[in-house]
Amino acid sequence: MEWFSASGYWLGRLVFQRGLAGLYLVAFLTAALQFRALIGERGMLPVPEFVRRVPFRRSPSLFHRYYSDRFFAVCAWSGCAVAVALLAGADSLLPLWGGMLLWLVPWALYLSIVNVGQTWYAFGWESLLLEVGFLAVFLGNDEVAPPVPVLFLLRWILFRVEFGAGLIKMRGDECWRKLTCLDHHHETQPMPGPLSWFFHRLPKPLHRAEVAANHVTQLVVPFLLFAPRPVATAAASLMIVTQLWLVLSGNFAWLNWITIVLALSAVAFPADPPAVPGPPLWYVVVVLAVSALLLALSHRPVRNMLSRRQVMNRSFDPLHLVNTYGAFGSVSRIRYEVVVEGTADEVPRKESGWREYEFKGKPGDPRRWPRQFAPYHLRLDWMMWFAALSPGYAGPWFGALVERLLEGDRDTLGLLRGSPFPADAPPRYIRARLFRYRYTTWRELRETGACWERTYVREFLPPTRKP
Template identity: 70%
Template sequence: MAAMDWFTPWFSAPGHGLSRLVLQRALACLYLVGFVSAALQFRALLGERGLLPARAFVRRVPFRAAPSLFQWRCTDRLFAGCAWAGAALSAAVAAGAADAVPLGVSMAMWALLWLLYLSIVNVGQAWYSFGWESLLLETGFLAVFLGNGDIAPPVLVLFLLRWLLFRVEFGAGLIKWRGDTCWRDLTCLYYHHETQPMPGPLSWYFHHLPKPLHRVEVAANHVAQLVVPFGLFLPQPFATVAAGLVIVTQLWLVLSGNFSWLNWLTIVIALSAVDPSPLTGTPSYGGTPLWFAVLVCCVTALVVVLSYWPARNLLSRRQQMNRSFNPLHLVNTYGAFGSITRVRREIVLEGTDEERVTPDTVWRAYEFRGKPGDVRRLPRQFAPYHLRLDWLMWFAALSPAYTRGWFEPFVTRLLENDPPTVRLLRTNPFPEAPPRHVRALLYRYRFTTPAERRETGDWWHRTLIREFLPPVHAAAPAPPSSRDTPGDGQAP
C-alpha cells in the first residue's frame, strides 16, 4: 500500500533518526552476545547430556507454556544451528543489513532474531531465569516495529521503549525501597560491591571507597531510579536529560560489577528518549506506509493491555521482580537486589586422583572463569557476556536449595572429565585423566584490606565454613545437604 503522507508528521519523529540507528545497531550487538553465549555453553548446560537437558524439559512442558522451536524437535545439532544462525543474523543487522533492505524484510529480520532467542530462553530453565533475558526479548520485540532507514522512527514505539525503561528503573527503585532496610538507611553499598554475584576488576576499589561516599551512592541511586524515570515522559530537552542521567548511572554500574548485558541494554533503551536533532539536524525520510502505521497502532494497543499486570505489580506491596506475565515475554516486570547479602560465601570444588581419601589426601581446585576462587586472582571483566554456570554457583553458595536438578549432574560430569563441561571452567586440574573423587567446600570470602593487599598480594581473604559436599566418586555422587534455607540474594 502506498505511503500516506498526511499522517506522517504526527506519527513520526524524524529528529530521533540517529538515536534509532545507534539503538538498533547496539541492540543487534547485544543479541550477538546472547547468541554466542548460547552457542558456546548450551551443550554442557542444555544439551542432550547437559546438566538440565532441554529435551527432557520439552517432554514435560507443553508448547503453550513455553513456546519454542525446540518443542517440535530438540537436538544438539538444531540448537547449535539456531544459536549460530542467530549470531550471524545479529552480526549482519549490526553491520547495517536491516537498513539496506525494504521495510518488510527488515522487520522480518528483527522478528527472526526475537523468535530464535525466545526459543532458547523458553527451554533454558534455571540457566535463563535472569531478568535481562526477558528484557532483551521485550526490547527485541519492540525493535521489530522501529522501522529502518526508509521511514522516520514511529512516535508510539519510542514511547513504548520509554515505558519499558520506566518499568526497569522505577521497578528496581521500588523493590529496593520496599525491601532491605539498608537501602533506606543508605548502607547497602557497605556490602554490595563485595557480595554481588560477579565482582569486576574495579569492585575491590569500589568496596574500599569511604563509607560517606557509599551513602551518597545509595542516595543517588534512589534519585536515579525513583525520580528521574518520570522525566522520560517530559518534553524535550528534559527527556534527553533524564535519559542521560540513566545512562550515567548505568555506566557506573558497568564499572563496579559484572551484570551480563543488563546495564548495557538499559543504556540502549535509554537512547529512545534522546533527541540529537538540535546538534545533528533533522534528517528527511519518505512517507510512512499505511500498513506499517496500522500495525504499530495494533502493537501499541496490545502492549497497553498487557501493561496492566506489570503496572499492578509496581503498585503492589507484594511487588515481584523479574517476572514474565506471558510466555512470549512481551511486557514484563523488572527489579534487582531487593535484599543485599552481607556475607559472601563461595563453593570451591576440588578433586583428587588418589584411590582412597585420607587426611593426607592432596586436593586440587577447579577454577571458574568469573566467580572468585584463587584469592590472588583479580576478578575479571566479562559483562556483557553471561557466565551462566558461575552465576548459579553464586546462588548455590547461598543455599543448597538452589542446586536442585543441576549440581549433582555437574559433579558427575567432573568425575567423567566431560569435555563440554570442563570447557565452562577456567582450569581443569585433571587434563589427562578424570579425578577419582570430587568434593566441595564452603568458604566465607571477603575483600582484603589495603594493608592485607600490600602485605600478601591477595585480593580476597577466605575462611572455611564447612564441607558443602563430602568426597564422592563416579558411582554415586550425593547431593549437598538441604538443611539450609535459601538466602537473601536475588537474581537481577
C-alpha cells in the same frame, strides 16, 4: 501523519538498533559456546527432558518440534550471523517489511532458546532482551521516521526497569533506606569486576551518596522520560551515566548495557533528520495494533509495581512481551563461595591431595584478581553464587555438574577457567566446601598480594565418586 512520526529521533533510533544488534550477538554467542554442557543432550538440564515435561503452549520454542545439539548450534550461530548483519545495517538495505522480518528472526530464535533454557536462562535480562527485541521489529528503517508509539513504549520499558528496581529496593532491605547497602554490595555481588575491590574501599560517606543518587535516578528521574524533549534527553543521559558507573563496579551480563541502549533511544541527538516519505498505511495500522496490545498487557507489571508483595524479574506471558524487572531487593552482608575440589586418591581422606577447580568469573584463588566479562554472561558462575546462598538453588543441576567432572566431560570443563585434572584422567572423587570470602584491606593487599581472604565454613558436598 505528523503525529505518528518523530523524525528528530532518527539518530537515536540508529544508535539503539546497532546497540541492540550488538547485544543480540553477545547473547547468541553465549548460547552457542555454553549450551552443550548446560542444556544439551548430555547437559546438566537437557532440553529433550524439559520439552517432554512442559507443553509448547507454556514455553513456545522451535525445540519442541525437534531437538539435537547440532540443530541448536545451527540456531545459535544463525542468530549470531543475523545479529552481525543487523549490526552492519542490513535492515536499512531492505524494504520496510523486509527490515521488520529481519529483526523478527533473532527475536524468534532467542525466544526459542530462553523458553527451554530453564534455570540457566531465568535471569531478568533474558526477558528484557526479548521485550526490547520485539519492539525493535516495529521501529522501522531508513524508509520511515521513528514511530512515536514505539518510542513511547521503549521509554515505558526503561521506566519499568528503573522504577521497578527502585521500588524493590525501598520495599526490601532496610539498608537501602538507611543508605548503607554499598558497605556490603561490592563485596557480596554475584560476580565482582576488576575495580570492585576499589569501589568497596571507597569512603563510607561516598557510599551513602551513591545510594542516595541511585534512589533519585530510579525513583524520580524515570518520570522525566515522558517530559518534553530537552528534559527527557537529560533524564536518559543521567540514566546512562548511572549505568556506566555500574558497568565499572561489577559484572552484570548485559543488564547495564541494554538499559543504556534503551536510554539512547530517548536521546534527541543534535543532527538534521533525513527527508523521508510518510509511513505507509499498513505500517501505521500494524504499529498501532501492536502498541495497543502491549499497553493492554502492561496492567500486570503495573499491578506488580503497586503491590506490597512486588516480585522481581517475572514474565507474564510465554512470549515475554511485557515483564517486570528489579534487582537486589536484598543485599547479602557476608560472601560465601562454593569451592569444588577433586582427588585421584583411591580412598578420600582429609589429608588427600585435593586440587581445586578454578571458575572463570567467580572468586576462587584469593590471589586471583577478578576480570571483566560483562556483557558476556558466565551462566555457571552466576548459578554457583546462588548455590552458595542456599543449597536449594543448586538442587536441579549441581549433582549433574559433579557427575560431569568425574567423567572429565570436555564441554563441562570448557565452562571452567582450568581443571587440575586432564580430561582423560578425571578425579576419582569430588567434594565441595563452603568458604566465607572477604576483601582484604589495603595493608593485607600490599603484604600478601591477595585481594580475597577466605575462611572455611562447612562441608557443602561430601567426597563423591561416580556410581
